[in-house]
Amino acid sequence: MASAQTDSSELPKVLIGVIGGSGLYDLDNLTFVTKVNPDTPWGHPSSPITIARLAQDVHVAFIARHGIGHVHSPSSVPARANIAALKSLGVKAIIAFSAVGSLREEIAPGDFIIPNQIIDRTKGIRPSTFFDDDACVVAHASFGDPFANKLLKWLAPKVKEALEGRNVKLHTEKTVICMEGPQFSTRAESKMYRMWGGDIINMSVLPEAKLAREAEISYALVATSTDYDAWREDEESVTAAEVFKILKTNADTSRHVAAHILEELHAVVEAGEVLSEVEGSMKFSIMRDPLQVPEQGRKRLSYILPQYFA
Ligand SMILES: CSC[C@H]1O[C@H](OP(=O)(O)O)[C@H](O)[C@@H]1O
Numbered sequence: 001m002a003s004a005q006t007d008s009s010e011l012p013k014v015l016i017g018v019i020g021g022s023g024l025y026d027l028d029n030l031t032f033v034t035k036v037n038p039d040t041p042w043g044h045p046s047s048p049i050t051i052a053r054l055a056q057d058v059h060v061a062f063i064a065r066h067g068i069g070h071v072h073s074p075s076s077v078p079a080r081a082n083i084a085a086l087k088s089l090g091v092k093a094i095i096a097f098s099a100v101g102s103l104r105e106e107i108a109p110g111d112f113i114i115p116n117q118i119i120d121r122t123k124g125i126r127p128s129t130f131f132d133d134d135a136c137v138v139a140h141a142s143f144g145d146p147f148a149n150k151l152l153k154w155l156a157p158k159v160k161e162a163l164e165g166r167n168v169k170l171h172t173e174k175t176v177i178c179m180e181g182p183q184f185s186t187r188a189e190s191k192m193y194r195m196w197g198g199d200i201i202n203m204s205v206l207p208e209a210k211l212a213r214e215a216e217i218s219y220a221l222v223a224t225s226t227d228y229d230a231w232r233e234d235e236e237s238v239t240a241a242e243v244f245k246i247l248k249t250n251a252d253t254s255r256h257v258a259a260h261i262l263e264e265l266h267a268v269v270e271a272g273e274v275l276s277e278v279e280g281s282m283k284f285s286i287m288r289d290p291l292q293v294p295e296q297g298r299k300r301l302s303y304i305l306p307q308y309f310a
């Protein structure tokens with residue numbers, strides 16, 4: 001794959017973003033077009049963004065969440081830069097992939113999960129809003145349904161279809177616990193998460209999902225199970241070595257799923273069919289008339305929400 005930098009005025013329109021997690025560092029089953037590395041008000045994304053072509057005039061933007069060579073820990077992923085960079089390319093929907101531990105017997109390593117709820121167990125050390133002091137204005141986004149419901153509804157049958165014949169189960173309507181890491185959970189924590197109603201666990205869905213909501217991007221997670229975490233009494237608790245064993249298989253299946261669904265997703269996004277609940281959702285979340293926000297804040301926020309702040 002070549003790695004040319006391209007002037008943004010020459011870039012194709014990109015409506016769909018994909019964020020790859022542990023093990024999924026590229027979508028090299030798609031046709032490479034170019035790489036870009038936007039300098040957002042929140043810095044550069046985790047990795048240069050690859051733009052790939054799915055069909056005539058249908059493109060997708062890909063970011064490796066942990067960077068090339070897996071250099072960003074889950075606590076230090078530049079999530080604001082990632083979401084802002086995708087938004088600046090025109091992205092309206094993100095499919096994020098993530099390696100997760102299973103908190104349920106029926107979710108086996110190798111299974112795929114599309115969760116619809118999140119429990120936040122991060123520790124407040126990750127910048128998790130675009131509306132901080134530098135923005136000069138506060139906003140309170142709605143997050144009761146942390147994933148874009150219309151997108152989830154569209155996605156589940158398409159992923160199921162993509163997995164047919166592969167002996168990979170798909171689970172939907174599950175709750176993901178997002179913990180801080182980078183160490184895995186204790187057995188007591190793992191059991192507590194089960195009591196709370198958690199089904200799977202990762203270290204990455206937050207603040208990504210919150211920031212996508214603030215940027216009015218529809219966001220869904222496709223989780224791929226790698227282990228049974230630490231709750232099973234008679235089994236060893238999860239180790240990185242155990243996770244590594246299945247990462248490649250899960251990443252290959254994820255590439256296949258992406259190739260299967262993305263062209264159609266582009267079509268429904270372009271037609272506005274899966275976006276309506278997220279687009280426009282920040283309008284009444286911003287605590288001040290955007291035009292009264294000082295220039296410094298407006299400049300930053302116009303990068304992600306130009307319709308209000310430009
Ligand atoms: C490699 S095990 C822990 C690591 O894997 C997951 O990463 P990602 O969500 O980016 O696939 C999990 O969230 C942890 O960051």
Ligand SMILES: Nc1ncnc2[nH]cnc12
Nearest residue numbers: 099100101201202203229
């Ligand atoms: N058991 C686990 N806990 C947190 N994140 C994970 N990612 C993969 N397995 C995990």
